[in-house]
Amino acid sequence: MIRGVFLTNLCGTPRARVIRFAVMRTPLLFVAALALVAFPVHAQETVAADSGRFIVFQGSVPVAHENFAFQWMGDSLLITALCQRTLLDEQGGRHPFRKSLSMVVDSRDLGLTRYTSVQEFQGHTLTRGLVPGDTSITYFGELDGGGNAMRLAQPPGRLYVMDSQLFSLFEVLCRSLAPKTFAMRRVQLLALSDSMTTPLATVTLRKPDTLRVGSRRVPTKHYTFADESVSFELWADDRGRMMRLTHDESELHVEREPDAPTPVRRRARGAR
Secondary structure, rough: OOOOOOOOOOOOHHHHOOOOOOOOOOOOOOOHHHOOOOOOOOOOOEEOOEEEEEEEEOOOOOEEEEEEEEEEEEEEEEEEEEEEEEEEEOOOOOOEEEEEEEEEEEEOOOOOOEEEEEEEEEEEEEEEEEOOOOOEEEEEEOOOEEEEEEEOOOOOOOOEEEEEOOOOOHHHHHHHOOOOOOOEEEEEEEEEOOOOEOOOOEEEEEEOEEEEEOOOOEEEEEEEOOOOOEEEEEEEEEOHHHEEEEEHOOEEEEEEEEOOOOOOOOOOOOOO
């Protein structure tokens, strides 16, 4: 028998299915594989990727990691991420889990252009995606190559995707908020599960904080990100890079891995 639940939209009412997750105290059996979808972008100069890694903890135990990259391509920004973990079944068998995303946004304001995530579960491939338009948005889901698409009225304002297990989506939110001045603001979510819901959440700015990241002390902005059923605490640096995410009720916390030290260039012997 397989037991346990993972970060997903599992709460009853549509408005409660926003960012809530159930506690991962007992692992769920997964078999998954990576399948990134590359979106076309205009042929423009590509800037080196801003990349990093999140380590996901359940209590004090690291249970997953997520590699991500933000790649500037002229007026577009390509965001890719891969979450991986190894899960144990009740007989002690080890099962790798992977889930990926590929997302294109406007590089100036992070406005959503396209989004796709792919995972495999017990030999089945599940793909979900979004394609915004002017006044409507298309949500599609495919299972093993067959599925359907829905065209829905597109909510006004900036749109933020929430998809289970992918914490880099919280970083997209933090980067969007970094240059803004506010005490509290509403944000429009696109919450993906078997269907798409469009709830509102709130972001409240707390007192500035300083976190230790590796050997450095990093000044951060502290946000509370919440809807009517759940609340997360987020910390981000002045560039909007998320340093930490916590949910005390479930003992879940996510830490950004410290940046690798910059190599020191040694002066060539004999150089003047």
